[in-house]
Amino acid sequence: MSTLGRILLVEDDPKDVELTLTALDEYNLANEVVVAGDGEEALDYLYLRGKFAERSGENPAVLLLDLKLPKVDGLEVLQQIKSDARLKLIPVVVLTSSHEEKDMVASYRLGVNAYVVKPVDFHEFVNAIKELGAFWAVVNEPPPGSIKKR
């Protein structure tokens, strides 16, 4: 299942990855997650390139996207996804530390589906991640061509 996740988490900070996975684990969603360490890797996954060349060609049910990323940053990834007819239907949730209004405005301009500021408080963080995971990966009916619920 390692290359067949319903959630693509794009996050460069391993600690954040671990905390996010821990939070998702409370909803038994951790196994559904594929982690991309930077924007380029995320795009490789979506376009089945590089180390993801062999994966099956379905889109993730949701993409959790950090904004501040090495190589290709989050907003560029978002722009790429929303300007590609084959990818634009994937729900994208920006998950970031930034309260900055301009990031928020830029994200919504590019067509983001949700914008979540990571709370400092762990309880709130876990709740936020759980709700996100539950809503987008379980409750929400993904667009056609995505990985189906089990």
Place this chain on the structure above:
Amino acid sequence: MTQRRPQLHELSAIQRYALAVLAVSVALGIALLLDRFSFRAAEVPLLLFAVAIVSWFGGRGAATLALLLACVIFDYFFTAPYYHLNISRTDLPYYAIFASFATLVTWFSTVRRGVEADLRLARDRLEVEVAERTQQASLLDLTHDSIFVRDMDDVITYWNRGAQELFGWTAEEAMGKRAHELLKTVFPSPIEEIRAELLRSGRWDGELEKARSDGTRVVVASRWSLRRDERGRPLAVLETNNDVTERKKREEQITSLNAELGKRTSELEAINKELEAFAYSISHDLRAPLRHMSGFTELLQKSTASVLNDKSKRYVGMILEAAKKMGNLIDDLLAFSRIGRAETHKTAVNLEQLVQEALSEVKQDTSGRNILWEVGGLPAWYGDRSMLRLVLVNLIANAVKFTRTRPEARIEIGCGGQEPNQIVVFVRDNGVGFDMKYVNKLFGVFQRLHPPDVFEGTGIGLATVQRIVHRHGGRVWAEGAVDRGATFYFSLSKSQGV
């Protein structure tokens, strides 16, 4: 030559005719006397002389009388038959010659007198004109403008006192010199173009650089007017100059100050950009490790719940609390810095409605409290709606917070005075108040007058209030006493502020 010469022969009519009779009589007397002593033919020159004298001094009428008298006398006394008005045939040519000669003398004299009178009249008119011109020229001396006239060869023909004061040359020194050589004029464009413009439109103006007699340079605003003669040929140029050296200097100063200001502004903009980047980086990079600390501590708390003793559990709890506190501080600081950076969007704001909105937001946290609200009328004003709302929320929330110890809290919101360009809004409570000697610390960032275990808070609220009010061109101040409540005022100006 303003004084008129005294007239020797301004005689009345009677005097003139009397002169005619007298002159002819005297001539007759002398002629008869000379005849008695056998001087022959003296009567002709004598009578002609008398007629000439009268013609000269007595005018046309007197001359005619003298001529008639002379002719009669000549006929009566000096032509045969003597002492009779008849004239013998032999003396008739002699008489005719005398009469015509006398007539000729009279005629010449009167014509000559007429010409002289015309000349005198012309001279008088000329004198009047000269007097007027002189007066006008002296008027030109009164003006502060420097004025001179130069002919078409650039030679100075008139030079007023203003010109002397400005350039240092006296009229005597300047007249007859070539103006542009004397003043070492520097033209902004080729002199041929300026001349062409002057001949075409009759005038030219512009800034010129000239030299004073001591060699110093002077910048003048120069206006040229072309004078033409009655046939339209260019005659002279009237040049008026005003010293603009000081103005020019000030203009240059202003220009350089503006340039300096522009430089400073762009420096400030750069600094502002840096600050923005700094705040952005705080927002991202400072919160992340904090989140990790808090997250992993909590995980640690969970996994060690069964092994840790109470003391250790308390330590873990305190780490979590500290991390949370720091998160709040960072968030507040970011919000504060965002207010400083954000642009204000000013519109007409209904302050009463804004108070109601702020109240409903604050009242969410007042369950179980007994608060008596007194809200007075407030005018509509001009400002950034969301920022002013934040001011009211902060002040009202403070009032709620610091009346927490009161069994019955009383919070009053109202207008503390209105002027055409300014209003004062206040929020008054009956809470714990503060010592006026710390009033200056109230509005500082992270300044707090109460320990956090009594009244929670980061100390950013009033700093935010102050920053917003300053951006609206107003000010904030407070009055209070320990345990006797506090009143916070803020003024909003209509015209000032960003």
